[in-house]
Amino acid sequence: MRQPSHLTVACVVEKDGQFLMVEERDKRSGEMVFNQPAGHVEANETLFEAALRETREETGWEVELIATLGVALYNPPDTDEIYCRTAFLAQPLQQLPGASIDPDIHAVHWLDYASLRAMSARMRSPLVLACVERHRRGECFPLDVVFEPRDEP
Numbered sequence: 001m002r003q004p005s006h007l008t009v010a011c012v013v014e015k016d017g018q019f020l021m022v023e024e025r026d027k028r029s030g031e032m033v034f035n036q037p038a039g040h041v042e043a044n045e046t047l048f049e050a051a052l053r054e055t056r057e058e059t060g061w062e063v064e065l066i067a068t069l070g071v072a073l074y075n076p077p078d079t080d081e082i083y084c085r086t087a088f089l090a091q092p093l094q095q096l097p098g099a100s101i102d103p104d105i106h107a108v109h110w111l112d113y114a115s116l117r118a119m120s121a122r123m124r125s126p127l128v129l130a131c132v133e134r135h136r137r138g139e140c141f142p143l144d145v146v147f148e149p150r151d152e153p
Contacts, residue, residue: 060099
């Protein structure tokens with residue numbers, strides 16, 4: 001029997017050819033891994049709100065969502081867990097002065113594409129680079145592809 005799915009969001013944030021990434025400890029393996037700012041959607045929160053909150057909490061950056069990169073399902077090896085991840089493209093607005101970073105985040109980095117590719121084995125999941133690749137190919141959709149029933153007339 002499968003465990004309930006995890007509903008998650010992630011933001012690909014690029015500035016001057018550098019991608020905003022977080023370094024965190026993988027809870028299963030104990031290894032340090034890299035990820036976009038990402039996390040679980042909380043109760044009564046929209047996907048947009050979750051993406052903005054997770055980015056702020058994990059990096060101290062305020063961003064603006066500009067596109068939807070897509071939705072992916074991921075079933076990590078050796079587990080029954082299923083993740084449904086909606087990824088957004090965002091532009092950085094400002095680094096928030098004195099922002100408190102989530103204690104699970106070891107470090108925040110701006111990394112270029114070549115560095116990300118070189119560290120591909122250290123990504124939290126295959127979804128991390130897949131989202132960057134979608135962005136680099138221009139595969140994105142308007143934000144309104146994601147909607148809430150309360151948004152409809």
